[in-house]
Amino acid sequence: MTLATIMMPSPVGELTLVASDAGLVAVLWPGDDPARVPLAALHDDAAHPVLGEATRQLRGYFAGTRTRFDLPLDLRGTDFQRAVWTALCVIPFGETRSYADIARAIGRPSAVRAVGAANGRNPLSIVAPCHRVVGSNGALTGFAGGLAAKRWLLDHESLRLL
Template sequence: MLANFYTSHYHTPLGYLNLTATDTHLVSCLFSDIAYPATPEQPAVLEQTIAQLREYFAGTRRHFELPLQPKGTEFQQKVWMQLRAIPFGKTCSYMDVARIVSGEKAIRAVGAANGKNPLCLIVPCHRVIGSDGSLTGYAGGLWRKEWLLQHEGIRQPARQLTFF
């Protein structure tokens, strides 16, 4: 039996998060500059997702508690599971994730899996940074990654120099 798919979107300070779900699970959550049309029917999981996103952006939610069903390879699933273990307000490096998931030689594969994460923000791929502390890549754009890390208190905004 084929699953029904439903769509919705949530407007954030960073643009839209376009959401896709089945009757029972969130399948994707991706940043975009445009909102995709919402289906007339909205399963409870989409309503829960939007409520939790509101709380996150209001600063009252630190962890998402949603039934997830991202599509990916076994290796990608392992990486995404590890990303969910990174707590709010903390970061880890791609090398840290590689060592846990499969060993140091898997660092590029971890980077690729991180970039294919279909549940950005919910599965916090924005919390993975370079070993030297650099932001490196982010599918939603580095400016969004920086904003999210500032929102979580991990990075401080750049200070503007004053001359007077």
């Protein structure tokens, strides 16, 4: 199945949005490693309705007028990964959670490292806000878009971290 894509300029770099007929599949960073989020054949499609709506909502987020996303999502991963990514979607704007918090939220309190790995493979950056996950001491940790982008997103949400 071919997936539709569109490029979107943003304050954190040019993002690649990817969608299927079922929903948004990915928000990719400039220079994103293709192995992080493996995808089928892609084609440009600026008229794809999911991509149009995702672009509109992301622009609202970056403009400071949107704090939640309301998009159909096509989560592609293992059951465990999908559970982690779904848990990310309930972290409120302007708040953070630790990897341990996410592990507890999905009923797997000892799976902190696995949560970190799933978080790192989150295909829906910003929409499934993995940037809101920090170390247990509040420090910034790895992020597919780079720590500068993570800092920008958290600052945009008015968070001041270590």
